[in-house]
Amino acid sequence: MVLTQRDWLQVRDAASLLGVSEKTLRNWDKAGKLRPARHPINGYRIYRAADLHELKRELNRPTYFQESLDLGPPMGPASVSTAVAEPQPAVRKKPVDDGSMHWRAEVALDPKHRPQLWNKPSSTVRRDWRKYPQEAHVLDEDCRRYRRLTPSEIAVLQGFDNILAKNTGFSDRQVIAALGNAVPPQMARAVMEGVCQIKSFKKHTSIEVCAGIGGLARGAAEVGFKHLSCLDIDPVCVQFLKRMPELKNSEISSDDLRYARLDRFKGKVGLLSGGPPCQPWSSGGLRRGSEDDRDVLGEMPNLICDIEPECFVFENVAGLTTGQNKSYFEKLMKKLQEPGPALRYGVLAAKLNAADFGVPQVRERVFIIGFRDEPAVKVHRCFDAIWSARTHRDPTISDATRSEWRTVGEAIGGLQDPGGWKSWFGNAIPADNFWNDE
Numbered sequence: 001m002v003l004t005q006r007d008w009l010q011v012r013d014a015a016s017l018l019g020v021s022e023k024t025l026r027n028w029d030k031a032g033k034l035r036p037a038r039h040p041i042n043g044y045r046i047y048r049a050a051d052l053h054e055l056k057r058e059l060n061r062p063t064y065f066q067e068s069l070d071l072g073p074p075m076g077p078a079s080v081s082t083a084v085a086e087p088q089p090a091v092r093k094k095p096v097d098d099g100s101m102h103w104r105a106e107v108a109l110d111p112k113h114r115p116q117l118w119n120k121p122s123s124t125v126r127r128d129w130r131k132y133p134q135e136a137h138v139l140d141e142d143c144r145r146y147r148r149l150t151p152s153e154i155a156v157l158q159g160f161d162n163i164l165a166k167n168t169g170f171s172d173r174q175v176i177a178a179l180g181n182a183v184p185p186q187m188a189r190a191v192m193e194g195v196c197q198i199k200s201f202k203k204h205t206s207i208e209v210c211a212g213i214g215g216l217a218r219g220a221a222e223v224g225f226k227h228l229s230c231l232d233i234d235p236v237c238v239q240f241l242k243r244m245p246e247l248k249n250s251e252i253s254s255d256d257l258r259y260a261r262l263d264r265f266k267g268k269v270g271l272l273s274g275g276p277p278c279q280p281w282s283s284g285g286l287r288r289g290s291e292d293d294r295d296v297l298g299e300m301p302n303l304i305c306d307i308e309p310e311c312f313v314f315e316n317v318a319g320l321t322t323g324q325n326k327s328y329f330e331k332l333m334k335k336l337q338e339p340g341p342a343l344r345y346g347v348l349a350a351k352l353n354a355a356d357f358g359v360p361q362v363r364e365r366v367f368i369i370g371f372r373d374e375p376a377v378k379v380h381r382c383f384d385a386i387w388s389a390r391t392h393r394d395p396t397i398s399d400a401t402r403s404e405w406r407t408v409g410e411a412i413g414g415l416q417d418p419g420g421w422k423s424w425f426g427n428a429i430p431a432d433n434f435w436n437d438e
């Protein structure tokens with residue numbers, strides 16, 4: 001049998017494809033959820049790509065009903081013979097996702113069911129909204145009806161134009177996942193303006209890593225940076241980047257940052273920016289930090305050594321700086337100050353809220369900014385500039401110079417109503433007659 005990389009994947013690549021750690025993969029092997037074969041020469045475990053893609057599709061289905069996936073009987077120990085055993089495809093029952101699940105009583109009665117309120121900013125938009133609808137619903141102004149938010153509306157809550165989510169060629173789930181990760185462009189612009197107000201650049205060139213759908217990249221382009229390169233591992237995000245007019249002359253690639261050769265840009269870059277994945281740090285995740293396979297943040301000092309930019313801007317979740325992540329964060333900050341021999345940066349981090357910059361969403365994020373060969377106090381002045389550029393405020397505090405946070409209704413009220421409203425009765429109604437279709 002001829003093994004091709006396209007058909008068979010090694011453990012690391014299989015884990016990366018599924019977005020889990022190698023340890024999780026091992027546990028799944030033991031539980032019989034996956035059926036690895038053995039490489040005929042080195043005996044290492046290898047996985048059939050088709051099985052991995054099938055499992056990935058399965059994992060992306062909604063799980064809140066705890067539909068049990070029948071994965072077939074557990075396998076015995078994997079064969080260690082030199083021949084590659086042809087893994088038998090697992091027989092699975094496919095749960096039906098016809099959209100009706102969003103209206104079942106189980107969802108409405110879920111204590112985590114927190115539909116967005118018309119008269120408040122949205123809670124943080126997350127990529128998980130693609131499969132857990134609890135927060136991706138909106139209640140109408142009278143709190144009597146609610147419906148699912150459309151991808152276009154989610155784009156608007158993230159500060160993008162609703163057109164962005166139209167005619168993408170991707171499924172709603174893919175679009176919502178890509179949107180959920182984004183830095184709202186208004187926030188990105190405020191950060192980049194603050195940077196440029198305080199730091200003078202020799203080169204107005206930029207590299208964006210973990211670019212997502214280009215929130216930060218938009219902010220950088222709007223203040224005059226020309227992107228030499230923009231990369232993201234996710235091909236869906238890359239398609240979004242390719243549609244951005246601001247990036248039409250940039251190199252855009254679907255690369256894993258850890259293997260991308262960016263040292264060819266050494267000395268040619270004014271700004272290095274990016275949003276290394278935040279899953280390891282978010283309070284919703286397992287907080288495995290640097291032990292998490294997705295810890296791309298730890299790669300940033302190496303990348304800075306490769307590129308030697310005049311300035312860097314990284315974005316991450318607010319949980320990065322607290323609790324058990326704190327010591328990792330402090331080590332990272334030290335490393336960023338002196339990422340390599342004869343390379344020094346003044347570095348500071350600060351938490352900003354997208355709602356303060358006119359985004360109809362409470363989204364707190366940590367920004368880490370570093371200026372090459374400058375004292376940290378200069379970055380302090382940069383954060384002061386960003387802070388004083390806030391246009392909106394929490395309605396519970398008084399400040400006549402700023403408007404109240406924008407609300408969901410203000411943001412999506414002007415869009416065409418997609419319909420699909422259901423009556424909202426609250427938890428007192430028995431499950432059987434819970435809904436009144438209109």
Ligand SMILES: C[S@@+](CC[C@H](N)C(=O)[O-])C[C@H]1O[C@@H](n2cnc3c(N)ncnc32)[C@H](O)[C@@H]1O
Nearest residue numbers: 181182183210211212215216233234256257275
């Ligand atoms: C928080 S999002 C980035 C948001 C983006 N910076 C913006 O401004 O909108 C994190 C992104 O990192 C990408 N990513 C994760 N691991 C990566 C890797 N190893 N190499 C490149 N990109 C990666 C993900 O696909 C995701 O789009």
